[in-house]
Amino acid sequence: MPAKMRAAIFVEPGRIVLDEKPIPEIGPLDALIRITTTTICGTDIHIMKGEYPVEPGLTIGHEPVGVIEKLGSMVKGYEEGQRVIAGAIMPSGHSNASLYGFHSQCGAGTAHGWKALGGWRIGNTQDGAQADYLLVPDAMANLAPFPIWGHSIPILNGGTGF
Ligand SMILES: [Zn+2]
Structure with a gap:
């Protein structure tokens, strides 16, 4: 490559x-x-x-x-x-916000797990x-x-x- x-x-x-x-x-x-x-x-x-x-x-x-x-x-x-598509928001899937289903507010790496992503990443x-x-x-x-x-x-x- x-x-x-x-x-x-x-x-x-x-x-x-x-x-x-x-x-x-x-x-x-x-x-x-x-x-x-x-x-x-x-x-x-x-x-x-x-x-x-x-x-x-x-x-x-x-x-x-x-x-x-x-x-x-x-x-x-x-x-x-494998052929795939990927979403634009790109949450972590494991922050508190993601686990509650609020992916656009994923705060992975913050103390509380919530943060505005700015719409998409x-x-x-x-x-x-x-x-x-x-x-x-x-x-x-x-x-x-x-x-x-x-x-x-x-x-x-x-x-x-x-
Ligand atoms: Zn677009």
Whole structure:
């Protein structure tokens, strides 16, 4: 696997560039997804126009479909090579807020377990899906198997033959 990947990076209002970044390292609860399909959301247009602030250097994009490239050692229920989708909010699944079902207020790492996430995480406060690879933290809380409708649907896979 190459050490670098392509990513759509926010530089400043009016400027998003395709550049290289290191492929993310994963921890024991995480997954690395090879992105096969993603899209541009209206929110990305607001980011481009400077109407929604994100940090310069952030990879944008929060609609990932892909294939699991690497799985953390503690992730159960998924396997490398599996086709998956990932949610944009990216809660931990194990904070007090998550355990009560308030995933958008997941406060993992805080003393009480509650904190406003700011709506969603990837492409907002953490590198997003418009890249070759995406780090999915706490993979068991944030992945779902890609739905199968009984036939292969090559038009949805970005032409990769999956
Ligand atoms: Zn969106």
